[in-house]
Amino acid sequence: MSQYEIESLLRPAVEYYAAASYASAAAIAAIAPETLMLLPSVAYVAAGLLLVRGFQRFRQGYVVNRYKRGLWRLPFYQLSSDQIPVSDRVLFLGLGFRWDQRHAQRLADTERKEFSHYAQPPGYFKAARYLELKYEKTALLKPLIRLLGNSSKFNPVKPLPKVGGNPVIHATGLLEGEKPININLEERVGHMLVLGTTRVGKTRLLETLVTQDIRRGDVVVVFDPKGDKDVLRRMYVEAKAAGRLDAFYFFHLGYPEHSARYNAIGNYSRITEVASRIAGRLPGEGQSQAFREFVWRYVNVIAKALNALGKRPDFSMIKRYGENMEPLFVDYLEFCLETHFGNDKSWQTTRIEYEENYRQKEDGFKKGRNMADRSDKAMALYKLFVENDLQDPIALSMIKTFEQERGYLDKLVGSLLPLMEKLCTGNVGELLSPDYLDESDERPIFDWPQIFRTGGIVYIGLDALTDPEVASAVGSTMFADMTSVAGTIYKEGVNFGSPLKSDKKTAVSIHADEFNELIGDEFIPLLNKAGGAGYQVTAYTQTWSDVIARLGNNAKAGQVAGNFNSIIMLRVREIETAEMLTKQLKEVEIDHATVISRATDSSTPGDGKHFTSATEQRNTTQRVDLIHPSDMTQLPKGQAFALINGGVPYKIRMSLPDNNDFKDIPDQIKGLSDAMAKTYYTSEDWYQFTSSFKEVA
Numbered sequence: 160m161s162q163y164e165i166e167s168l169l170r171p172a173v174e175y176y177a178a179a180s181y182a183s184a185a186a187i188a189a190i191a192p193e194t195l196m197l198l199p200s201v202a203y204v205a206a207g208l209l210l211v212r213g214f215q216r217f218r219q220g221y222v223v224n225r226y227k228r229g230l231w232r233l234p235f236y237q238l239s240s241d242q243i244p245v246s247d248r249v250l251f252l253g254l255g256f257r258w259d260q261r262h263a264q265r266l267a268d269t270e271r272k273e274f275s276h277y278a279q280p281p282g283y284f285k286a287a288r289y290l291e292l293k294y295e296k297t298a299l300l301k302p303l304i305r306l307l308g309n310s311s312k313f314n315p316v317k318p319l320p321k322v323g324g325n326p327v328i329h330a331t332g333l334l335e336g337e338k339p340i341n342i343n344l345e346e347r348v349g350h351m352l353v354l355g356t357t358r359v360g361k362t363r364l365l366e367t368l369v370t371q372d373i374r375r376g377d378v379v380v381v382f383d384p385k386g387d388k389d390v391l392r393r394m395y396v397e398a399k400a401a402g403r404l405d406a407f408y409f410f411h412l413g414y415p416e417h418s419a420r421y422n423a424i425g426n427y428s429r430i431t432e433v434a435s436r437i438a439g440r441l442p443g444e445g446q447s448q449a450f451r452e453f454v455w456r457y458v459n460v461i462a463k464a465l466n467a468l469g470k471r472p473d474f475s476m477i478k479r480y481g482e483n484m485e486p487l488f489v490d491y492l493e494f495c496l497e498t499h500f501g502n503d504k505s506w507q508t509t510r511i512e513y514e515e516n517y518r519q520k521e522d523g524f525k526k527g528r529n530m531a532d533r534s535d536k537a538m539a540l541y542k543l544f545v546e547n548d549l550q551d552p553i554a555l556s557m558i559k560t561f562e563q564e565r566g567y568l569d570k571l572v573g574s575l576l577p578l579m580e581k582l583c584t585g586n587v588g589e590l591l592s593p594d595y596l597d598e599s600d601e602r603p604i605f606d607w608p609q610i611f612r613t614g615g616i617v618y619i620g621l622d623a624l625t626d627p628e629v630a631s632a633v634g635s636t637m638f639a640d641m642t643s644v645a646g647t648i649y650k651e652g653v654n655f656g657s658p659l660k661s662d663k664k665t666a667v668s669i670h671a672d673e674f675n676e677l678i679g680d681e682f683i684p685l686l687n688k689a690g691g692a693g694y695q696v697t698a699y700t701q702t703w704s705d706v707i708a709r710l711g712n713n714a715k716a717g718q719v720a721g722n723f724n725s726i727i728m729l730r731v732r733e734i735e736t737a738e739m740l741t742k743q744l745k746e747v748e749i750d751h752a753t754v755i756s757r758a759t760d761s762s763t764p765g766d767g768k769h770f771t772s773a774t775e776q777r778n779t780t781q782r783v784d785l786i787h788p789s790d791m792t793q794l795p796k797g798q799a800f801a802l803i804n805g806g807v808p809y810k811i812r813m814s815l816p817d818n819n820d821f822k823d824i825p826d827q828i829k830g831l832s833d834a835m836a837k838t839y840y841t842s843e844d845w846y847q848f849t850s851s852f853k854e855v856a
Contacts (some may be wrong), residue, residue: 174223
């Protein structure tokens with residue numbers, strides 16, 4: 160077929176007629192050679208050659224029929240966890256093929272009016288579905304209905320999987336056969352973007368990638384803003400199978416009683432990062448920019464003072480001193496005076512004397528209107544510091560703030576306090592501001608340097624459906640924290656600050672589901688600069704417009720998109736999102752065969768001709784997109800186009816999961832995931848997951 164100028168697959172399998180003729184001739188030659196006037200020895204050889212040629216023609220006809228049958232029904236594809244291939248060189252995505260002009264041609268052929276019926280199920284299949292619907296409530300026919308709806312491979316009219324879309328798109332490549340589609344691991348540090356609307360298979364792809372990352376030995380961090388039960392179960396099962404369960408951490412804002420604890424601002428390479436992570440969550444457009452800058456300075460002063468006093472900043476401390484900096488001001492000035500005077504304790508006597516003078520409002524010890532509500536002790540330390548002309552930069556910064564009127568100061572930092580209130584209220588506050596000295600709390604505390612050194616596996620549930628602002632704030636500060644750690648790893652190695660010595664670079668696989676909920680200015684440097692530290696980000700979202708809306712800036716969105724070297728696109732509903740992939744591909748030429756017939760009456764009397772006729776076939780070409788944006792909107796669930804390994808287009812389909820992977824999951828994880836499913840369920844569970852869990856003794 161492919162040897163002809165124009166490939167013709169949408170037609171009756173006429174090769175069967177030739178095969179039948181060859182078989183008949185072979186039978187005659189073998190049974191009655193005399194009818195062909197052949198010697199028996201020659202006839203047997205001729206029969207054999209005829210059978211070989213007949214088989215070739217039969218096989219060609221079979222290929223045509225198989226191709227037409229595959230246009231509306233794809234072969235079943237399922238992999239259990241153990242069957243997913245794990246390699247140290249490539250990352251497995253699914254089965255598929257490289258998409259080229261041939262597939263664009265075949266897809267265009269199925270859309271022509273004269274061939275469109277080949278892409279539809281046959282009449283007997285439609286009749287079976289009709290009977291199922293018409294008699295589904297007829298008791299007498301229920302056994303027949305169950306038989307028609309059975310998914311056994313021996314049922315010729317078994318129903319199609321509920322994946323929707325246009326199966327023809329993938330079927331165009333089945334003629335040459337599918338093969339495993341992989342992406343080189345070296346490409347992963349260029350990061351990967353996965354786009355797809357809800358319930359089309361993003362979660363299944365995430366599970367497939369996470370399975371390989373965990374079994375390969377990577378550090379794995381999964382951000383799950385809305386809470387998908389299958390992701391948690393998958394990570395637990397794979398961590399156990401890989402013998403890494405002791406390195407598995409569960410962090411979830413919605414389940415603080417079961418969650419590990421994390422100080423989002425306690426780890427930094429520069430103290431200014433604390434203020435940047437907090438102030439970055441505040442509005443910064445227009446007039447809000449000035450207020451955000453003041454909040455940044457205010458938080459930075461608090462963080463510097465805490466750091467100098469040997470205290471690790473956390474949200475609860477920022478909230479406490481953000482509401483009233485005076486206790487920290489007092490502690491720090493005492494620290495400065497003790498450092499300055501050393502063993503000379505006379506300054507304490509002077510401080511007590513000054514404090515009494517302020518209490519008695521002696522001459523020269525009266526508070527100005529801007530500091531009327533300050534405590535006598537704070538004023539005494541303030542006067543003592545100024546009189547001794549101490550030049551501590553942190554103390555001088557705190558004094559500038561101390562000299563501000565309380566009411567005016569509260570207005571300037573008013574936007575900080577609501578955010579801190581949300582981050583420090585109830586059990587969530589205990590997660591984000593852990594007490595390192597509380598030995599009665601058995602919930603583990605983790606930080607990113609520890610996770611990267613020990614090869615950790617972390618599930619992060621941000622409970623975005625309950626409180627999106629807190630979820631976004633925590634996610635963004637985590638990204639900023641990871642970016643800071645990436646800089647340290649790049650310069651000093653993953654074991655910086657520990658006695659362990661190793662030059663081996665640790666692969667850090669970061670999976671950010673619904674990453675439009677998380678993305679901010681902190682995410683951009685993570686994509687730009689963290690590849691050198693071994694970070695490989697896979698981001699999942701529904702449409703690119705979500706990212707633009709989140710960033711509020713097309714230029715920033717373009718900057719983010721430019722950092723994803725690989726794109727996997729499942730079914731999308733937005734043409735602009737589809738064009739992110741299709742516009743990167745060149746146009747190709749497809750063929751059109753047009754049959755032209757004409758007849759002309761004869762104008763010459765007496766020549767014996769009444770008319771002349773002619774039939775001709777013209778072959779023309781037309782330039783079209785290699786992949787049209789509308790094809791993206793018609794993909795079945797679990798299928799995708801991908802630009803990988805240097806922008807090469809592939810068509811892939813992901814495997815269905817095997818529910819037996821979760822049969823031995825413990826009750827605690829099962830209970831947590833079931834609760835997540837009831838409260839936060841947004842899983843793209845397109846394969847209709849059926850629980851198969853059993854109680855574990």
